[in-house]
Amino acid sequence: MQTASSGPSAHCPALFITAPGSHHGKTTVTAALARWHRSQGSKVRVFKTGPDFLDPTVLERASGNPVYQLDLWMMGVAECRRLLHEAAQQADLILVEGVMGLFDGEPCSADLAELLKLPAAAVVNVAGVAQTLGAIGYGLAHYRPGFPLIGVLANGVASTRHEEMLRQGMPHGVDYLGGIPRDLQFALPERHLGLVPAAEVADLDQRINAAAAAIGVTELARMPAPVAFAAPGQDATPLAALLQGRRIAVARDRAFSFIYPGNLDLLRRLGAELAFFSPLHDAALPPADSVYLPGGYPELHLQELEGNVAMGQSLRDHCAAGKPLYAECGGLLYLLDSLTDKDGKRARLLGILSGQAVMQRRLQGLGYQTVAMPQGKLRCHTFHYSTTVTAMAAAFIGERLYDTSDGERVYRAQGVTATYLHAYFASSPQAAAALFLPQTEAV
Numbered sequence: 001m002q003t004a005s006s007g008p009s010a011h012c013p014a015l016f017i018t019a020p021g022s023h024h025g026k027t028t029v030t031a032a033l034a035r036w037h038r039s040q041g042s043k044v045r046v047f048k049t050g051p052d053f054l055d056p057t058v059l060e061r062a063s064g065n066p067v068y069q070l071d072l073w074m075m076g077v078a079e080c081r082r083l084l085h086e087a088a089q090q091a092d093l094i095l096v097e098g099v100m101g102l103f104d105g106e107p108c109s110a111d112l113a114e115l116l117k118l119p120a121a122a123v124v125n126v127a128g129v130a131q132t133l134g135a136i137g138y139g140l141a142h143y144r145p146g147f148p149l150i151g152v153l154a155n156g157v158a159s160t161r162h163e164e165m166l167r168q169g170m171p172h173g174v175d176y177l178g179g180i181p182r183d184l185q186f187a188l189p190e191r192h193l194g195l196v197p198a199a200e201v202a203d204l205d206q207r208i209n210a211a212a213a214a215i216g217v218t219e220l221a222r223m224p225a226p227v228a229f230a231a232p233g234q235d236a237t238p239l240a241a242l243l244q245g246r247r248i249a250v251a252r253d254r255a256f257s258f259i260y261p262g263n264l265d266l267l268r269r270l271g272a273e274l275a276f277f278s279p280l281h282d283a284a285l286p287p288a289d290s291v292y293l294p295g296g297y298p299e300l301h302l303q304e305l306e307g308n309v310a311m312g313q314s315l316r317d318h319c320a321a322g323k324p325l326y327a328e329c330g331g332l333l334y335l336l337d338s339l340t341d342k343d344g345k346r347a348r349l350l351g352i353l354s355g356q357a358v359m360q361r362r363l364q365g366l367g368y369q370t371v372a373m374p375q376g377k378l379r380c381h382t383f384h385y386s387t388t389v390t391a392m393a394a395a396f397i398g399e400r401l402y403d404t405s406d407g408e409r410v411y412r413a414q415g416v417t418a419t420y421l422h423a424y425f426a427s428s429p430q431a432a433a434a435l436f437l438p439q440t441e442a443v
Contacts, residue, residue, distance in 0.1 A: 010088035014227040016118040018098035018109050020136055024125040025155040027055045028188055029180070029220075030097040031062035032211035036221055038064055039212065042092035047083070049109050050099035051368075051381035051422065053258040053295070057197045058188060059097065062208050066261050070096060072107040073368055073401070074379045074424045075262070077115065081230055083262070084116065088229040102140055106402075110144055119150045119224055121177060126154045130162065131169030138171045151175030153220050156182040178218025180211065197257055242433035244271030249288035253278035255305060256330060258295035258422065263432075266425040267292075270433050279334065283310040290324040290436040291315065293331025295422055299339060299359050299386070302347035312350050319352050319416055326435040327418040329384055332411075333357045335418055336388065353411060353418060355390025365420055369398030369407040376428030380421035382408050388420075415439070 017030045034044045046059040047070045056067035070080045087094055096118060098109035113120050122140050126133055137152040152170070157163050157179035170176045188196070188207065201207070215221050248267060252259065256279060264274060275286040280301055285291065298305055305312075319325055325335075333339050335353045340346040342359040365382040373396060380398060390411075398407025398421055410419040417435055425432035 008231045009228040010085050010231070011226040011228050012088035012091055012094050013224045014088075014094040014096070014116075014118050014229075015224045016096045016098060016109070016113040016120040017123060018102040018113070018120050018140075019123045019125075020140065021101040021104070024123050026097050026123050027058055028211055029123045029153060029155065029215065030095055031058050031188075031208050032180075032215040033220065034059060034063040034095055035208045035212035036216045037093050037223070038062070042223075043090065044093045044095060045087040045091040047087075047094070047096045048099075049097060049112055051383075051424075052099065053260075053422075054197060055097065057199065057257075058204065058208075061204060062212075063095075065091075068261050069424075070112060071424070072112055072115070074381060075426060078232060079262075079426050080112070080116070082232045085229045085231050088227075093223065094227075103143060110147060114144075114147065116229070117148070117227060119148045119227075121150055121220055122152045123155050124152055125156050126162070126166060126179070127156050127158075127182070130165035133166045134169030134171050134174070137174040137176075141174050149174065150224075151177040151219070153177045153218065154179035156180070158182050175219065177220040180214040180218070183210070183214075197254070199254065199257075239266075239269050239429055241271035242430065243267060243436060246271070246289045246436065247273045247275055247287065248290045248292055248436055249275050249277055249285050250292045251279050251294060251331065252276045253280045254296070255280050255298045255301040256294050256296040256334075258328070258330065260422075260424060263423075263425045266429060266432060267436070270429060272436065279308065279311050279315075280304045281308075283308075284314040285311075285318055288318070288323075290326070291318055292436070293325065293327035293334060295329030295331060298330045298334050298349075299341045302339060302341060302345060305334065305349060306347040315350055316352060319414060322415050322438065324436050324438060325352075325416045325418075327416070328422050329382070329420050332388070332418040332420060333386060335416065336390070339386070342385075352416060353390070353413060354392060355388055357386045357388045359386050361385075365408060368401040369421060370401070371396050371398050371407075371410055371419075371421060371423070371431075373428070373431040373434065375434045376431040378423045378425075378431045379427035380408075380419075380423045382420050382422065384420050412439075 044063040046063045060067045141149040336355045338356045340358045365384045371378045394409035395412035396410040408420040
């Protein structure tokens with residue numbers, strides 16, 4: 001197995017998995033590759049491009065290691081480099097799954113792959129496609145001159161004859177890396193926000209193992225060449241221990257699972273101690289100075305949340321004592337008077353904030369936003385299907401990255417900060433720390 005080099009750069013084989021668009025099978029292929037190399041005795045670290053919470057749960061199961069996001073806008077170049085440099089010192093292989101299509105968005109997957117000098121392989125769903133696969137591969141390789149595309153993997157090959165036609169269309173200079181058969185046992189189940197989280201798919205390991213076996217006989221399974229990952233700059237400002245001595249209770253269960261691992265890392269680096277609890281199953285908060293209610297799927301667990309009266313009272317007591325609580329998206333919904341699911345079933349929830357939310361059948365919020373707080377600007381992302389009616393005034397309003405309409409509101413009342421936005425804490429450690437401090441102590 002490969003050993004990382006010493007010195008300013010760490011070297012590790014690495015590969016970027018991309019596609020012409022969504023729903024081509026990037027996550028399935030990345031998970032299969034991770035499981036294949038893990039089964040060969042390699043330590044695999046996987047990263048997911050963009051602000052996704054769900055794909056990483058599958059990739060973590062496949063690789064056996066934590067999966068972090070890489071997002072050039074939300075995190076910045078330095079943080080992306082830092083995470084990869086750390087991984088390269090420990091791993092035998094790094095895999096990065098792209099987001100949407102290779103050139104979709106600003107910044108896009110291609111920007112990240114080029115910046116980090118990662119060789120890329122494109123996954124193409126070939127249902128209804130034969131020799132035209134060559135044109136797709138040629139376009140991906142040449143749309144941006146010099147882009148390091150090593151080849152194309154066909155996903156969903158129907159027969160031996162189908163694969164012959166796929167190979168016939170491949171142009172010189174773009175390799176055909178093989179194909180995996182059209183087989184429902186590889187499929188990953190989905191719901192309204194994306195893939196079903198790994199913990200809820202009973203046969204997930206069987207699905208990943210089946211896909212890994214198919215990947216193992218393709219050219220894509222060959223160990224890629226080492227990539228040099230630069231060390232973080234020496235001029236980085238050390239983090240102050242702004243949360244030293246504070247204990248933060250973090251909700252984490254099937255209803256509240258949308259947590260960036262990098263956020264938890266930053267809270268620890270700021271000096272906080274973290275204690276995890278389940279609003280679904282626990283009767284009370286652990287002893288804590290602050291509470292973090294992340295996003296998730298409260299709408300799928302209304303009866304359990306409404307029925308856990310003891311936990312509800314524990315959270316209300318925490319807020320009544322004036323202790324800080326920070327809630328994102330699903331956490332915001334849990335704090336309201338009620339939430340109604342898409343079938344019209346309504347549950348009374350915490351009533352810590354006044355208002356009602358209703359799940360809709362179409363997406364209600366999507367995209368990057370910045371929240372300017374007194375301590376700094378937090379970069380965030382929003383993605384939700386609910387609408388909220390409340391008389392509360394906004395303490396802050398997010399600024400959208402790509403248009404001039406109003407962004408998401410940030411509400412503050414009696415130590416509570418709540419919003420639909422998912423913040424990436426490393427974008428402003430000072431502002432992140434302030435979310436978990438009494439407002440009189442916030443720096």
